[in-house]
Amino acid sequence: MAYRSGGPKVLAIVLAGGEGKRLMPLTADRAKPAVPFGGIYRLIDFALSNVVNSGYLQVVVLTQYKSHSLDRHVTKTWRMSNMLGNYVTPVPAQQRIDKNWYLGSANAIFQSLNLVHDEKPDIVVVVGADHVYRMDFSQMVAQHIETGAGVTVAAIRQPITLADQFGVIEVDETDHRKIGAFKEKPKDAKGLPDSPGEVLASMGNYVFDADVLVEAVTRDDTREGSKHDMGGDIVPAFVDEGRGYVYDFKDNVIPGSTERDQAYWRDVGTMDSYWEAHMDLVSIHPVFNLYNYDWPIYTDYGPFPPAKLVHGAAGKFGEAHNSAVSPGVVISGATVTNSVLSPRCHIHSGTTIDDSVLLDGVEVGRGCVIKRAIIDKGVIVPEDTTIGVDLDHDRERGFMVTESGLTVIAKFQEVKA
Ligand code: ADQ
Structure with a gap:
């Protein structure tokens, strides 16, 4: 041709x-x-x-x-x-x-x-x-x-x-x-x-x-x-x-x-x-590298301020380890590890989040423990809530639990402690 x-x-x-x-x-x-x-x-x-x-x-x-x-x-x-x-x-x-x-x-x-x-x-x-x-x-x-x-x-x-x-x-x-x-x-x-x-x-x-x-x-x-x-x-x-x-x-x-x-x-x-x-x-050496600017992945996520990690109420710093923290996120006095936080998530004092994916605008109150969870947009987690700790309790509260034991909470789903 x-x-x-x-x-x-x-x-x-x-x-x-x-x-x-x-x-x-x-x-x-x-x-x-x-x-x-x-x-x-x-x-x-x-x-x-x-x-x-x-x-x-x-x-x-x-x-x-x-x-x-x-x-x-x-x-x-x-x-x-x-x-x-x-x-x-x-x-x-x-x-x-x-x-x-x-x-x-x-x-x-x-x-x-x-x-x-x-x-x-x-x-x-x-x-x-x-x-x-x-x-x-x-x-x-x-x-x-x-x-x-x-x-x-x-x-x-x-x-x-x-x-x-x-x-x-x-x-x-x-x-x-x-x-x-x-x-x-x-x-x-x-x-x-x-x-x-x-x-x-x-x-x-x-x-x-x-x-x-x-x-x-x-x-x-x-x-x-x-x-x-x-x-x-x-x-x-x-x-x-x-x-x-x-x-x-x-x-x-x-x-x-x-x-x-x-x-x-x-x-x-x-x-x-x-x-x-x-x-x-x-992971520390990412298996898929988003930081290759020679082949950028384009997107648009709105007019959000920089992510901020601040000292919280319990006198502890906000920390994130091996995690991706998007613009608009605030982590105050909480510890986030091996997790991905989407824009506008707000994590309050004394909370720990491990191995989890939080979508846009999830708010997690004080003193929560979250493990191996996927939480969709706009969910509000009240203080002292556990997710992914007792999977039967997760099922009882209407959350989905996958075969491998991940807990999934749907968009705007109500969460009780
Ligand atoms: P599937 O993903 O199962 O397998 P399909 O459901 O047809 O196939 O989806 C293929 C793509 O087409 C997806 O991106 C889907 O979003 C889109 N799509 C499906 N129906 C559509 C429709 N009516 N209008 C517009 N978009 C539509 C396919 C191939 C496999 C291959 C796998 C790889 O058929 O051969 O191995 O993808 O994942």
């Missing part, structure tokens, strides 16, 4: 309609990509920062489920100068009132094909909005062009125990960049020949020539039995035709990143993995 000067014109489509059932109650009234992460970010900021840092500045964000908070964040944070034709635009699903409202990701693209026709790109990069990682999509696009693939799918090794959550790729025996077989969320996945405990998982990021994508989702729209899903229907159709290729994430190089940092990719699909990904941020 011949491109105009400056290389191919690329349109990025970010799939942001996910419901995130397994992240309840954080997704009770926000789409999964709008779930707060790392104190000041929303999950979608990682995908959008990757797209923009890759040099792609025409971006449509396809939304669907409970999109209000997501729309507001994207519109406010990702407003770009339109002077050069750059934009990040949220596009709600077509508001059809028939049963087709909740069809899969391929149908979301089909419903929005007018945006592709308007922009006339050469290449479309389709990415999910639910993961924490850094990736330069232009390196994947370069491979896509070199191989002449119908679709290129980004892939990363994952434990075989998680195979039923991913599209699993088997590479062709002779051409290792070609996909031999693709199974969406298989129950019977085979391990990799050189590592039986792992599979090669699709990251849910795809590159297409624009005309090929248009044809594929149009054909799929009327295909009998299709669930209109990128992983379940579109990719397997290309693989059957021998036109599916894989881009190995380990070949991706990010400026300013260490090897460990650029290999990081987390699907924060469950409360446990959400919490673990936060712990990855606050």
Whole structure:
């Protein structure tokens, strides 16, 4: 394919309609990509920062489920100068009132094909909005062009125990960049020949020539039995035709990143993995490094003053150890360890918080003990309350307790001591 000067014109489509059932109650009234992460970010900021840092500045964000908070964040944070034709635009699903409202990701693209026709790109990069990682999509696009693939799918090794959550790729025996077989969320996945405990998982990021994508989702729209899903229907159709290729994430190089940092990719699909990904941020040598300014993660969190750690009522200093403390936080005479505090949290004297994630504006009164908890926006914890200490007591008070024993308190949920 011949491109105009400056290389191919690329349109990025970010799939942001996910419901995130397994992240309840954080997704009770926000789409999964709008779930707060790392104190000041929303999950979608990682995908959008990757797209923009890759040099792609025409971006449509396809939304669907409970999109209000997501729309507001994207519109406010990702407003770009339109002077050069750059934009990040949220596009709600077509508001059809028939049963087709909740069809899969391929149908979301089909419903929005007018945006592709308007922009006339050469290449479309389709990415999910639910993961924490850094990736330069232009390196994947370069491979896509070199191989002449119908679709290129980004892939990363994952434990075989998680195979039923991913599209699993088997590479062709002779051409290792070609996909031999693709199974969406298989129950019977085979391990990799050189590592039986792992599979090669699709990251849910795809590159297409624009005309090929248009044809594929149009054909799929009327295909009998299709669930209109990128992983379940579109990719397997290309693989059957021998036109599916894989881009190995380990070949991706990010400026300013260490090897460990650029290999990081987390699907924060469950409360446990959400919490673990936060712990990855606050370990002394962070497993995922937010402090790489060569590949910034962009966000916007409002007009908050600096965080403040002050002397409290019991004559003790406010302290935070191995923790991320966002703007607007006040810790007075309390001790916070291995935790992430989002903007405007206020922690009062004599309280200790360990291994926890507090979202926007959580207020914790004096003398509380909080351990291994995720506390959503605006919760007020009265003084002398324990959370995560006696899990039966947590359940009795209506808090969710996960399989691994994390206590989760929903947005504005009432907390009794
Ligand atoms: P899942 O994440 O389970 O697996 P899906 O539910 O389709 O697949 O979500 C993919 C992305 O599309 C998410 O970012 C979601 O928010 C979004 N989405 C889903 N339906 C949408 C709709 N109708 N409108 C807009 N956005 C929508 C996918 C792949 C697997 C791969 C994993 C990696 O199907 O093959 O392994 O991602 O996590």
